[in-house]
Amino acid sequence: MAAKRWTIIFILVMLVPVSVHAVSIRAVVDKTSMTMEETLTLTVSVEDADADIDISALKDFSIVSQSTGTSFKWINGKSSHEKIYTYMLSPLKKGRLIIPPISMEYKGKTYKTEPIYILVQDTPVTGEQRRDIFVKARVSDTFPYVGQQIVYLFSLYYDTRITNPSLSLPGFDGFVAKQVDKDKESATIINGRRYRVFERRVILIPIKEGIIDIPPAVFSCDKVVEKNRRRMRDPFDSFFDTPFFNTPFFGGADLEHRIFRTKPLSVKAVPLPENPYKEDFSGLVGHVDLTGKMDRTNIKAGDSVTLTITVEGTGNLTDIEAPKVNAPGGVKVYPDNPEEDIKIGPAGYYGKKVFRFALVPVKKGKYGIPPVRLNYFDVKDGKYRILSTPVFKLDVAPSEAGKNGAAAVQSGGSAGQEQAGPPVIKKRVKYTGHDILPLKESMDGVQNRPGMPFYLYIILLVFPMIAAGVVNLVLVYMRKAKPLAAVMAARAKESLKLAGKKGISDEQFLSCLYRALVSSVFARVSESGETLTASEMRQLLSGAGVEENIIQEAETLLDRIESARFGGSAADHISRADLLDKTMKVVRRLIK
Structure with a gap:
């Protein structure tokens, strides 16, 4: 009887699952040699430990994507569980790179993986004619002046179907940067092979002298490897819709993730030379024209005439301050707020800035308004230029102050550029002999209007809603989709x-x-x-x-x-x- 009892106990013990706490961590990659355009998959497995891993020491690669999963095993009555971390990595540079040991803390003990070395080389395919996707970057001028606008151009060439595109432009430190709103699409033929081309432009204005580095732009996408299927759409279908790209749905195809980087660029910003003129530099760097006009030349004292100065061309037009108008004695100048019509195009900022001044002569006479001058740096000639308007003539007749009971009241101050308002002509109050409307002094003018019937109020309230519903139904019916x-x-x-x-x-x-x-x-x-x-x-x-x-x-x-x-x-x-x-x-x- 005792032997039978011990036999049953032994069988029950054998049936109880035994947990194995052999804590371990290991890391593997799917390749140890790759190009800058490829990605590798790093898989980190943690067995029988509920702990997080630390990959902060990873410096040579960027993480494109990551995921986590868990698996359970039961072998010969022994159970174990495994937590799997999967990372898709992209190299940040060429050479012999390292995936450093990945560590994990569990119950006061530190576990680490072995380091993994990856050889990253140039793309093995030589010649653009044998590449289905590639990118380029360039600037319009590598030796601009400080304040001169240049164009950074990113170009994507492709002749295959791609999806999930993503473009990361550099930060452009050392520049004032503004992206051109509209991207450009075109087609070109390189060595007999037709490519579709996508271009994105950024206007750059260097704000410091010396060498300014521009890091690579990074473009990633999934190349679609087609399988046999009945329906295919255009390789470039809905690819470049705003805001940047749409991601079409592809069925029956494999996706091959690709990453592309442009070559790093550098720009040497040259300082502006010393200003050789006595006029102050306006701060404008570009190429512009200056025009001026006065809306009339014959006025009476106390009236105003408008002087309009227009600066039009290319460059940093928004930085121009109002030019100085040196009016003679007896003429006051009141500047108005400037108007800007400045756009940004493929070559940079262009447009015009308009300055208006109200000129108010305070006494009769013949006046000459000296030329308005603008000192700017012309990037085409590489030197300072002075633009000037002609002399404006102004013939001022005596005012009619004092006539018809009017007296002119002029604001004080010296002639020249003023911030106060122009003179104001005040007139004496005249008696007209009657009010605007007759006054009602009795209750005869008060009348009661009959109220609206309740049923009419309901009709007027409900009818617009019913009419709107009917119109909506008619529109829906008319918009039924055709085959x-x-x-x-x-x-x-x-x-x-x-x-x-x-x-x-x-x-x-x-x-x-x-x-x-x-x-x-x-x-x-x-x-x-x-x-x-x-x-x-x-x-x-x-x-x-x-x-x-x-x-x-x-x-x-x-x-x-x-x-x-x-x-x-x-x-x-x-x-x-x-x-x-x-x-x-x-x-x-x-x-x-």
């Missing part, structure tokens, strides 16, 4: 109609033909879209059962239109008519 095929077919016909108009440019003509052809393809397959490549067009039309000869005609036509659009060849009258005729025939066959 996609009909919508795209209508778009194709409208584009052909626009292409047939006289007087449109080559770019507008070719864009209309492209839109008509693409819309007719989407109409045939009852789908919507804006752009297509030749291979995607073939897949769509083949999937819809379109005849091979029609597909070949559409491919040939698309290639001809795109070559004219991006190749820069102008379409003459004969080629226009031929292209329009061929496009109309293909469109009719597709949307029949």
Whole structure:
């Protein structure tokens, strides 16, 4: 009996799970040699310890993304759990980099991984003609003057489908930086290979002299590796919508994460030379013109005339202060707030700044307003320039003060530039003999109006709401979506109609033909879209059962239109008519 009891106890003990507390931490990577454009995956595994790891010592890599997971194991009646940290890393420089030991504190004891060494080299592919994605950065002038605007240009070249794009521009320390609002898209051919080009510009104004470094810009994206599928869209579909990029949805494809860096740049800002003129420097660095005009030259004493000074051109126009108007004795000057019409374009700031002055002569006579002068630094000539207006003549007649019971009251002060207001002509109060309206002295003028019936009040209250509801229902009904095929077919016909108009440019003509052809393809397959490549067009039309000869005609036509659009060849009258005729025939066959 005792032996049987001990046997049962032994079996029960064997069935109880045994936890193994062999705490450990280890780190592995998926590669030890890579390029600057690649990423590596670091996996840190912590076994049987509920503790956080410390990766603050990681200096040679930036963390692109990270995730955490947990797994449980049961082996031979023994349980264990493992916490897995996964990091996607991007190298910050070339050379032999290190992933230092990663540490963990658990129950008063420190655990560490072994260091891992990674060799980072230049991109093994040589020659831009063999690259599907690459980036560049440059500045318009590497030796600007302090205060001179230059342009930083980031360019992305690609001929493949990408998604999840992200651009990180440098901080531009040492500059006043302003990004140009509108990015630019174009196409170019490099060594026989056609690329789409995305450009972003930043206007830079150096604020200190000497060498100013510009770190690399970093662009990352996921390259889409296509699989076999029925539907594909344009590689550049909805890629460059505002604010920067949209992320299209890709089904049936693998994503390959890529990171690109521009080369670091440096600018040597040159100090401005010494001002050789007696006039004070206005602070303007650029290239401008100065104009001035007076709205009239014959006035009476006490009246005012407006002097307008306009500075127009390129440069740091916002920094210009009001020029000095040296009016002669007997003429007071009252400056108005300046008006600015300054824009920012691909080459920098441009526009004009307008200064207005009210000139008020206080006595009769003939006056000459000396020229208004502007001292600025001209970046085209590399020297200071003095711009000057002509002398303004002013003929002042005696005022009519004292006539018709009027007396002129002039503000005091010396002639010249003043901050006080202009003279004011005051008139004596005159008796007109009657009030504005007759006064009501009795209760006869008070009348009671009948009240509004309650039912009319309810009608007027409810009727607008009912009317608004009816109008909304009508609008919803009128906006019912048409079938996609009909919508795209209508778009194709409208584009052909626009292409047939006289007087449109080559770019507008070719864009209309492209839109008509693409819309007719989407109409045939009852789908919507804006752009297509030749291979995607073939897949769509083949999937819809379109005849091979029609597909070949559409491919040939698309290639001809795109070559004219991006190749820069102008379409003459004969080629226009031929292209329009061929496009109309293909469109009719597709949307029949």
